[in-house]
Amino acid sequence: MLKRISFGDKVMLAVIYVLLGLLAFSALYPFWNAVAISFNVGVDTSKGGITFWPRQFTLENYQVILQDERLINGFMISIARTVVGTATSILMTAIVAYGMTRSYLYGRSFYMTFFIFTLYFSGGLIPTYLLIRSLGLMDTFLVFIIPSMVSVWNMIIFRTFFKGLPVGLEESAHIDGCSNWGTFFRIVLPLSGPVIATLALLTAVGHWNDWFLPSIYITNEDLLPIQTILRETLNANIKTAQSSAIDSSALALIESSKNTSSKSLTMAMMIVVTAPIILVYPFVQKYFVKGVLVGSLKE
Amino acid sequence: MSQSAPKQRPATVTPGPRIHSSSFLRRFMKQWDVQLMVIPGVILVFIFSYLPMYGVITGFMDYNLFTGSRIWENPWVGFKHFEAFFNAPEFERLIRNTLVISLLKFFIGFPAPILLALMLNEVRHMFFKRTVQTLTYLPHFLSWVIVAGLTMSMLSTENGSVNMLLKSVGLINEPINFLGMKEYFWSILISANVWKEIGFNSIVFMAAIAGIDPALYEAADIDGASKFKQIFNITLPSIMPVVIIFMILAIGNLVNAGFEDILLLATNPVLRPVSDVIDTYVYRVGLGTHRYSYAVAIGLFKAIVSVTLLTIANYMARRSGNSLW
Secondary structure: OOOOOOHHHHHHHHHHHHHHHHHHHHHHHHHHHHHHHHOEOHHHHOOOOOOOOOOOEOOHHHHHHHHOHHHHHHHHHHHHHHHHHHHHHHHHHHHHHHHHHOOOOOOHHHHHHHHHHHHHOOOOHHHHHHHHHHOOOOOOOHHHHOOOOOOHHHHHHHHHHHHOOOHHHHHHHHHOOOOHHHHHHHHHHHHOHHHHHHHHHHHHHHHHHOOHHHHHHOOOHHHOOHHHHHHHHHHHHHHHHHHHHHOHHHHHHHHOOOOOOOHHHHHHHHHHHHHHHHHHHHHHHHHHHHHHHHHHHOO | OOOOHHHOOOOOOOOOOOOOOOOHHHHHHHOHHHHHHHHHHHHHHHHHHHHHHHHHHHHHEOOOHHHOOOHHHOOEOOOHHHHHHHOOOOHHHHHHHHHHHHHHHHHHHOHHHHHHHHHHHHOOOHHHHHHHHHHHHHHHHOOHHHHHHHHHHHHOOOOOHHHHHHHHOOOOOOOOOHHHOHHHHHHHHHHHHHHHHHHHHHHHHHHHHHOOOHHHHHHHHHOOOOHHHHHHHHHHHHHHHHHHHHHHHHHHOOOOOOOHHHHHHOOOHHHHHHHOOHHHHHHHHHHHOOOHHHHHHHHHHHHHHHHHHHHHHHHHHHHOOOOOO
């Protein structure tokens, strides 16, 4: 290749590097700042001026967070929900998808239309809420697991992947007397590592990050996952700030209530909630890049 | 939805395409094991997706929570709730906010990842490129609660970095309460969305760029085309099919202005005139004030618009040679 770069291209490259640098910085800075604030003494933070490093270093915020039983419990609920929800959903969806790849499946095109229709039209928030209510799923752990067990999107991605597997493998398994279920568990699943990893990752992130469904379906404090608790804490802080702007005498009253916490404490809580994702992120990066492509480019 | 059929095991368990049975039941029984893979999924989707669709008829009733699943005992009221919505004082601003927010997301949030992919493609230092990618993909995996929390922290009047920056360069004297003022909300909402998704959404465009034949660039180099010209004459035209597909998908989604992001960022009621969209309104009147039938009717109205848009989008996609499924 010729390596003579014109002046115009040099300028363009410089601009690109600067813009990308700025973008990367703006992606990182909010975390960095949150970490710095979370290690700073709460009273000191309110004086302002914390950017990259804590001014008065303390571990106290994290000690408070990690000793709060409500938060620990929420953390456990989130973990349980993520593990159980992901495992059941991936297995169930993969089984359905494998069944849907059998060309002789009676009613296959009906089933496909049946599934795909739900991507176009949904009953919406309120009918779903009333249904969950009448099924008695309110305030149960199962509400995290069962309604999201079959994902039509993931089913389509699984199906596309299964269709791409070499037909000979399955045929020879059938000839050797392996049943459909046997073929699925012994041949197809072991060959589906990458797509399972990708979809499991995205499903797990979805479970871990969900705060909304618990906020409408769960009233029992002991069943609230960590994201919903975090949301409530953030909200309580905002309410405090708003009412203090309106009426400063109300501030002292609210300040003493248990939900209010300093900004440093809130940041420590946010870091704790984000930590699991940041910790696994470097190890799974290659999977999701692959997975996005499986999902969007298909075939 | 009878599941009695698969119970007894037929003599032959190997189903195959050769079966030509006259009766539905016999054909079904021959392949009970495969049916057993699909039917539990069908039942779950029926319960959690189709029963709520059936529930939309409560939008034409005065639904009362105490009738529970005996929906038919509620009185029919026809289009009363639809009319009430079209005549509601909030109607105009709901439609306007929904359209403005989703159009802003479309015109800013859609091209941004393409631009990022084009820029990343010019970077030759692999370490720099990978660092930028790693950092910009990450926010996609954070919940909106965290993103909203970080946004509030950045914009806060108490040790908020944005206010500190503006103050130190002398643009302002007093910190601005950005999330308490109507004029800033749309910019904040769109910025937070771009911040969260720009990297992740660029992946698919990066892949499309990676699939371009390098010989095209070599030929252009020999002919003396500048990098800038190559972007416009090779890279962009080559990824156009992918861009078009994603654009069509985005058009099908125009009625969804967002929900979680607005709910979490617009906690201050002062913002309601600019932040209230159809979805947040349904949530507030339905679950907040328990006007179920009214909320169901609005949800149905939105769903119908959405189906129409999606159908058109899918039709367009098919015309361009790419079915969505």
